[in-house]
Amino acid sequence: MRFIHWLIREAVMAAGVTRAGWSAVGLAGMLAIGSGSAWAIDVKLSQEEAQKALEAGRVPMEKANTPEDVKKVLQQASLATRVGADPEKDPCGTSAILRTKRYRLEAFGRQEAAESKKQKKDVRMPEEFIRKVVDMPxxxxxxxxxxxxxxxxxxxxxxxxxxxxxxxxxxxxxxxxxxxxxxxxxxxxxxxxxxxxxxxxxxxxxxxxxxxxxxxxxxxxxxxxxxxxx
Missing domain, CATH: 2.60.40 (Immunoglobulin-like)
Structure with a gap:
């Protein structure tokens, strides 16, 4: 239970969606850390690119069946948007996480996977939430x-x-x-x-x-x- 609470807390920070928003759609299992291959920060994303980002976050989480698996997915993903010191090598070195549009969409994808497992049916993020991320200034x-x-x-x-x-x-x-x-x-x-x-x-x-x-x-x-x- 403590592990799940940690995931939810991290999720709220990652996606910037209010508690009320989550209550409305019934998605409580969001996972925070974004992933993705490295090419450059995407300032503009098409609908197709947004869907691919969701999938990139969703697929690894669908394959994670234990808390340890989830932890490994998050650790792997966290490297993609962190700059500065590596916490594993330099715990007190200054570093930063860049919450880009793709970061947030892939976090949504992980949330979709987690909630789908919980409800035993496919759950997808509302289009309005996706659009909100794509339009973030x-x-x-x-x-x-x-x-x-x-x-x-x-x-x-x-x-x-x-x-x-x-x-x-x-x-x-x-x-x-x-x-x-x-x-x-x-x-x-x-x-x-x-x-x-x-x-x-x-x-x-x-x-x-x-x-x-x-x-x-x-x-x-x-x-x-x-x-x-x-």
Whole structure:
């Protein structure tokens, strides 16, 4: 049961759909992490491309029959839209998940598979939800980072650097209160925050520097090649 609750919590963050919306269609098993092969961030998707993205998320989850299988699918998929440090190798390195349109659609596909198993019949995402994703003007970026006290990320800001161009976000959500890291190595706390960048404001094929600004003047930055993200 705890595992299922984790999946649902991750799903709400990934797809940006309200609880009321899910109640209306009876889909409670959404799985969060997006996958897909790497070609470049898709700013525009046709209906056919959207359906293919749904299928790309649905098929692996249809084949996952145990919680361990599901975990492996999610771990594999998470690599496709993460930029920056690899959490497996550098747990406290700054990294980000890019919630692109394809990311969200493939998450919907995994949800379809999970709910179909639960109801023992084919369940598909309502067309209005698919259209909402296809028409989204902004890409959400969730940044994960570490610091020395539980409020270290309070007031952080973010920008993208592409060549000589600096791209500012449409908005930035307040950072979470830091959670205690396990083990005694590295910073004591980890936190995360989200920012939204207008698709029209950045080059979806460019090598990009992600810069995080702290109120005390410190910065953290890492490279992100958008041409390798869908």
């Amino acid at each position: 902004n890409m959400e970026v969730e940044v994960q980072l570490c610091g020395d006290d539980e409020y270290f990320a309070e007031g952080v800001q973010i920008a993208l650097q592409q060549g000589s161009k600096t791209i500012k976000p449409v908005d930035v959500s307040p950072a979470e209160r830091g959670r205690k890291n396990e083990g005694g190595n590295g910073p004591a706390y980890r936190s995360r925050f989200t920012a939204r960048f207008a698709y029209e404001s950045f080059d979806p094929n460019a090598k990009t520097k992600v810069i995080v600004f702290f109120p005390d003047g410190k910065m953290s930055e890492f490279e992100a090649d958008f041409s390798k993200v869908k």
